[in-house]
Amino acid sequence: MRGDPSILHVDLDAMFAAVEQRDKVSLRGKPVVVGGLAGRGVVATASYEARAFGVHSAMPMSQARRRSPPGTAYLTPRFPAYKRTSEVVMRLLGEVSPLVEQVSIDEAYVDLAVTGHDLSTAGVTELARQIKAEIAAATGGVTGSIGAASSKLLAKIGSDLHKPDGLTVVPAGQELAVLHPLPVSRLGGVGPATEQRLRRSGVRTVGDLARVPLDDLVDWFGTAHGQGLFRLARARDDRPVVSEREAKSVSAEETFDVDLTDPVRLNRELDLLAARVAGRLRAGGLTGRTVNIKVRHHDFTTVTRAVTRDQPTDDGRLVAQLARRLLAEVDTSSGIRLLGVGVSTLADFAQDDLFSGSFPELGGLFGGPVAPLTEFPVAEAPGAGVAVEVLPAAPPMAEEVAERRDVAAPVWRTGQDVRHDEHGVGWVWGSGLGLVTVRFEGPLTAPGPVRTFPVGDPLLHPADPPDWTGRGTPGR
DNA sequence: TCTGGGGTCCTAGGACCC
DNA sequence: TCTGGGGTCCTAGGACCC
Structure with missing residues (x-):
């Protein structure tokens, strides 16, 4: 936790609905519900006029329709429009600080500590006021609520405190006074399940939570969540503002x-x-x-x-x-x-x-790059069967041998799969490494020639794989 | 007409390796 | 030939967030 309210949380108010109301004058002042309109759709965003009737995000649309008054507008999301508005706001925040963490399309943290701004409560309040005015001007009337505090936790709680169009600065030292009266559900990470469990033990407010021993919290919620709750209840939060996160x-x-x-x-x-x-x-x-x-x-x-x-x-x-x-x-x-x-x-x-080059030596299969997909000519034994054995690379598994006399059907053994296409080319399809032995047989006669191929990775094959489904390649 | 779609993080158990 | 313990990877499920 810092000594200044140097973290901002900026949250656009009912953004999807606000963009719709901005773009269509007739919707202003009216209940607007944006979400999936089909049978199983849910509400993505309800305008504040619709929220007055109890409509909220994630509510089934069928229920929202029952609650909303006549004249309510039900709209399918227009993501490109929201994206453009979002980009306008994020660009603007980028001018305030180089350290901006976009959390979602309508939400971001801004770290003021890396800027030259006045970090006093009065200074931050004035800055946030300016940002709010700039957001509204740049977006054509979409408003944002801002919270400023010494941590992400409190900044986020602050932005939520006086929505919509709100501004809350939590002066350093005032964190617990703001936090403890709030219901536990206001803490990030406390959803229905956690709230329910806490309620069973008589915990309703963050202040209540702060009186629960760490051991109990770890008992109820496990190490990570338990310790997290323990810290958050004491306003201990040093999570940094991180601008880039890699997709997982x-x-x-x-x-x-x-x-x-x-x-x-x-x-x-x-x-x-x-x-x-x-x-x-x-x-x-x-x-x-x-x-x-x-x-x-x-x-x-x-x-x-x-x-x-x-x-x-x-x-x-x-x-x-x-x-x-x-x-x-x-x-x-x-x-x-x-x-x-x-x-x-x-x-x-x-x-x-x-790895799109030629087959490596067999030795390379063990721990090294793998070979491309193995092909073998089925036509080498016209009118005959083909026996295919797939030998995994690891010797302890060598007894697991897939054998099949008809390669037209898949072989399910040791993760391998054998097919052939109409051109008489057989394929070994699988992610394992090892050897495939193909024995070409005449009908009910003695074994024909035997050939051994390294099993590679189908992914690495440069050519289009055959259509094993018989129904054509999934189209786009 | 109960319950969207895109994510993140955590836990627990089993396999496997040393 | 009664068997330990830690680390890593993988899978399945669940809670949570916007």
Whole structure:
């Protein structure tokens, strides 16, 4: 905690609704609800006129419609417009200080300590007043509330204290006086579950929380959360303002208007989501090793599945393929309301390029760069079967051998998958390293020639993989 | 017509390695 | 041949935030 109120928290008031009211005169002074208008939509932002009727963010739209008076405007979000307004404000804040942490599209912390501004309470108050006026002028009337304090915690609480169009400066030394009367739910990180647990022990205000021993908090909430609450209740918060944070995951998900059961349809949706995620990865110059799916059942129970590969990817077809495998592990027969695809364990460079050369020596497979996808000519044994054995690189696993006489069907063993396309080219598809032995056989006769290939990584193959689904490549 | 979409962080358990 | 302990990676789930 600092000795000056040198951290600002700037929060635009009901931003989505405010932009709509700015852009359409007839909406001013009226209840405006922005969010998903379809059956399962929720409220993203309600204007203050709508909030008076009990409408708030995250409320189901159906409920918002019941609460709102006639004449309420229901609008689908126009993100590009909000983004432009956000950029105007962030640019403005960047002129106040070089250290600005944008938390979301409508919120940011500004560190004044790295500037030459007067950090007295009066000085900061005047500065915040100016910033508020500039925001309103630059955005055409969208207002922001500002809190200034000696920590992020108090700055954020301050900006919330007199919304909308509010300004609260917490003088150094006054933190506990401001904090302790507030309900615990005002602390960042205290949601419904934490609030409920605290209430069970008679804790309602931050002041109450400050009287709970550390051991109890750790008991109830675990080490990290427990210690965090202990500190926050005492206004101990030295989290720095950080301007750049690296993304940790990229994901896309969709809630369907009606629950889906058709596996073909589900797979198609998965492909679309995978393509969206991959496109955003590429746009951000990112690649990731872990592919996740999220499945929400009709009863809102949610499961996730994940698989981590050795090499990162930004290839939508590969993400889709892995996502389909993961989905195959989940029982979808009773109806799916939401499907999601994500990529995590991100690397910020495309590793593909490093290994797109020729096959390395076998020795290189063990710990070194991996080979491209292994191809083998199925046509070498026309009209015959092909036996494929996949031997993992690690000797202890060598007894796990996948064997299959018909490579048209997938082989599921040791994470490997064998296919062939209509051109008579077989593919080994998997993330493991090792050797694949292909034995070409005549029908019901003695084994034919045996060839051994290093198993590489499909991601690294420069050519388009074949369409294993038989339904065409997921389109864009 | 209850419950969006994009994220972050934490925990717990198991595998694996030394 | 009764078995320890720490570190790391991975997966699944949950709480939380805007």
